[in-house]
Each structure stands twice: as C-alpha cells, then as structure tokens.
Amino acid sequence: MTGGVNDVYLVGCSRTAFGRFDGEDQDLAEQAVRGALADCGLSWGDVEFAAGGTNGETKPDNLVARMGLTGIPFVTVKNGCATGAVALGTARNGLIAEQREIACVVGYDNHARGAFSASPARYGIGDWYGATGMMVTTSYFALKIQRYLHEHDIDPRILGHVSAKAFDYAASHPLAWRRTPVTVDEVLDSDMVNDPLTRLMFCSPDAGGVALILARGPRAFDLCDKPIRLAAVELRGRRPGSFEVFSPWLSPGVRTSPSVDAAAAAFRAAGVRPQDVQIAQVQDTESGAEIMHLGETGLCAPGDQGAGYLTGDYLAGGRLPVNTDGGCIANGEPVGASGLRQVHEVMTQLQGRALGQQVPGHLRIGFTHVYGAPGISACTVLVAEGASS
Amino acid sequence: MGLSVVDPSLFSSLDPVVLQGSACAACAAHVFPAQGTCPMCAGIEVAPVPLPTAGVVWSWTTQRLAPKPPFRTDEFAPFSVGYIDLGPVIVEGWLLGKTDWMIGESVRLALAKAWTDDGETVFTYGFEVAE
Numbered sequence A: 001m002t003g004g005v006n007d008v009y010l011v012g013c014s015r016t017a018f019g020r021f022d023g024e025d026q027d028l029a030e031q032a033v034r035g036a037l038a039d040c041g042l043s044w045g046d047v048e049f050a051a052g053g054t055n056g057e058t059k060p061d062n063l064v065a066r067m068g069l070t071g072i073p074f075v076t077v078k079n080g081c082a083t084g085a086v087a088l089g090t091a092r093n094g095l096i097a098e099q100r101e102i103a104c105v106v107g108y109d110n111h112a113r114g115a116f117s118a119s120p121a122r123y124g125i126g127d128w129y130g131a132t133g134m135m136v137t138t139s140y141f142a143l144k145i146q147r148y149l150h151e152h153d154i155d156p157r158i159l160g161h162v163s164a165k166a167f168d169y170a171a172s173h174p175l176a177w178r179r180t181p182v183t184v185d186e187v188l189d190s191d192m193v194n195d196p197l198t199r200l201m202f203c204s205p206d207a208g209g210v211a212l213i214l215a216r217g218p219r220a221f222d223l224c225d226k227p228i229r230l231a232a233v234e235l236r237g238r239r240p241g242s243f244e245v246f247s248p249w250l251s252p253g254v255r256t257s258p259s260v261d262a263a264a265a266a267f268r269a270a271g272v273r274p275q276d277v278q279i280a281q282v283q284d285t286e287s288g289a290e291i292m293h294l295g296e297t298g299l300c301a302p303g304d305q306g307a308g309y310l311t312g313d314y315l316a317g318g319r320l321p322v323n324t325d326g327g328c329i330a331n332g333e334p335v336g337a338s339g340l341r342q343v344h345e346v347m348t349q350l351q352g353r354a355l356g357q358q359v360p361g362h363l364r365i366g367f368t369h370v371y372g373a374p375g376i377s378a379c380t381v382l383v384a385e386g387a388s389s
Numbered sequence B: 001m002g003l004s005v006v007d008p009s010l011f012s013s014l015d016p017v018v019l020q021g022s023a024c025a026a027c028a029a030h031v032f033p034a035q036g037t038c039p040m041c042a043g044i045e046v047a048p049v050p051l052p053t054a055g056v057v058w059s060w061t062t063q064r065l066a067p068k069p070p071f072r073t074d075e076f077a078p079f080s081v082g083y084i085d086l087g088p089v090i091v092e093g094w095l096l097g098k099t100d101w102m103i104g105e106s107v108r109l110a111l112a113k114a115w116t117d118d119g120e121t122v123f124t125y126g127f128e129v130a131e
C-alpha cells in the first residue's frame, strides 16, 4: 500500500511568516526552499525537478543562482491565484513523466500595500468600464455574495462569523499575519466597503513564501515518517454561465463555476467523496468567498453554510475544520504563495504537527481549493497513509 | 443627439436611451457590450441588437469608497452598482437615485452624469426605479 511507482508524496514543507516584508522577493523563496529541504533532510543537489511561481517581476527559475547551478529543469508558472497549485501539478507530472524522484515546488510574492489595481485593457474591456468605477474587485465580490445569500437564504451576519473564525485560528498560528482575535460584531460593525462586505471581511495583498518537497514512489518513506500522498491536483477554467470578475454582462442561464468543476475532478481522480474530507482549505479572498466555495466544492450543501458556522462545524473540534491557519483573511494573499500555504497547512495537520491549532483525532483526508481571475480554480486531495499515527 | 457619452459603442440610441448588445445567430446568446464573436458557443455569426430597457435588480452593492483611477468623477459620493436582468442578458450598470436596494426591484434604463469634461457633461447609462 505504500509507495507505488507513480504515487507522488509530500515529504517536506516550509513557509515564511506572512505580512509586510522589507527584503527582496526571492529572499522569501530561498528561505522557504531551504526550510523545506531541511524538513526532509535533503539538499538542493538532491532535487531533480523544480516548479515555481510568483505574480511579481522576478524570475522564479533564477532561484538557481542562489540555490546552486545543478542543471535541473525549473518550470516557471504564472497563473494568478492558481499559481501554487499549478506549480504543484507541474512538479507531480514532471516526476511521473520523466521518472524522476525528487521535486521542489516554490511560490512567493511581495506585494506593495493596496496592490491589485486593474486596467480594463488587460481584460479586453473598454476604458469606460474603469472610468465609471465598475472595475473594482471589492465590488465584484460584493455583487456575487449578495446574489448568493439571496438565492440560498443565508443571513448576511454569517459573513461576520467567517472572519471571526479566521482571526481566531490565526491567533494561535505563529506565522499568520493578523493574529488579534476579533468578534463577529466587530467584523460586522467595521466600515462598510461594498455592501454587504465590511473592511474586516477582506484579505489584503502582502508578502510570503512557501515551498514543498515531493518524492515519487517508495523513496518517500525513506525521507519522511509520514508522507502525504498527493492523490489529486486538478485545474479548471470557466465555462458559459460562470460569474467572474470584471464582467459587464452575465448570461441568464444555468450558473456554473470553475470551482465546481475543479473540485469534482479532484474528488474523481482521488477516488474519495466530499463528505470523506476531514480538513479543508478553500479560497477566502473575502468572507463571502469562503461561504460560496464551501458550497461549490461540495464540502457543504449550498444553503447549509449558515448553520455550519453557527454550530461550529468549521472550528478545530467541528465536523470539518476549514482554513485552520486563518486562511487568506488572516494571512493576506501573496498570490504566488497562497495556494501552497493551503497545502502546507493541510499537510502538517494530516501529519499531526500543525504550527497553529492542531485539529484533534486521526486525520486521513484533506482538501485544498483556490479560485481566481479570470475564472480559474485548482483543487487538491491529500491523503495520509502508511505509517500509523 | 450631440450628447457626450463615456463610449458611443454602448448605445444603439441616445434619445430614447437604448443599450446596444449583440446576439448570436447560432445559440441566441446576448452579450453586452456588442462583440464580434459568441463566447457562449464560439459562433461567429453575431449581429448588433438593441437591448430591452426595463428589467429587475439581480444583484447590487454600494461603492462606499472612491475607486482608484482610472475611475473619473467631479466629486465622489457613494454610488450603487448592480446587475440588471433584462431577460436575454444580465447587464452591469449604475443604480441611480439611492444607495440601498433590494434584489427583484423593477428598474428602467436612464442616462446619468458621469463627469464634466471642459465644461461639457459626459453621460453614462444607469438604471432608476421604475414607477
């Protein structure tokens, strides 16, 4: 049961603190890679394949200038919020297709305060759209969750519970950014940004780096007491009927989402069901996103999220602990690192060595989900197997 | 006519005001603004079409903070934005006259002042409560 030749495992991981950062972007990447190698007792010379991504201006493959010129293939990824998951999938595929054994995956970014302004031309839209104040990401999130709450009859106060949960988890995580607990009422009473979303419901762009070491086949069990099998990593794009950022129009037909498609594909590939998942991460760019993504991934029946938050389903002792490191809301979103932060958190939870609040009990199946512009989603299924815990 | 607008290609008529979309001959999908191909079925037989001027609020929000450039305004005040279900297509646009809305409210198309350019008022489209 352990280490089939085409099974790929996570054997090492490391993340930096997330938040504001004064150094160079690749300082974050280097720190994460060195940490992940040390985590499984390897050195850069052991790495046979690498994949990495950033949304910034540096070239990830130039990390070899810091790590060592070993001549390995290093694939660069730039897929917005899905960058980390795509890099992870690329490394997995590289190990299998080329029958290599050890891969390194890295994601990092160092965004300036208030980054993420967008130009219409980049999205193929006329200048009028930006000039009339409609090219605003917070507005998009608000319009989307406003409709979702209406269609599924969810109390808008649940948005406050999402952020309060995030800050509560982050309070016990040494590397999260915003670690001060905030009450539901404080979230709801903070400044309204775009109805129904308030200031404390949004994540902010910041800095961070994460790296993972992958191993194929039985070798994984020599490197790690409890390797975590990468049972699925699936990327999907939008189909007609999806509701994406910067859309002057929507179709009135059946609503679709790349998140629905990516999650279904990941569960199918892994041979598990959403109800088998014991720990999860879903994209929480703002608190409404977490509510929608719990429904779209199948982790919760659409409309039941409200009851889930009120009864503590998503807390450490609940049915399905979600975003246990505080998610994007409390960690911020360095775009290139964010998806790998999710995998890092679920991996360490499955191994019983979470940096923050450890979920109790024997965890076997984890799940991660990212979603971003211009309508892409990537999901992973992670499985703890082999060595007893 | 002679009215100055944010982008003439958005309109099939200014008096009365009507938005211009495009419709696909193959799948009947309507999109806004008009474009030359159909993103729904990848069809290329697409023609301009005037859109209905009345609909209902499908979703809404109010922009409480001034957007960053390229947003243009003479003087910022919070304004509402919504998606309006016009039947064949759901169109995004300003919601005029108030900042607190309900999904399902009936609205109709109107022109609204966007900003002033060299003393001349530039208009965009929006939707106001239909009596």
Ligand SMILES: [Zn+2]
Binding pocket: B024, B025, B026, B027, B028, B029, B038, B039, B040, B041, B042, B043
């Ligand atoms: Zn068509």
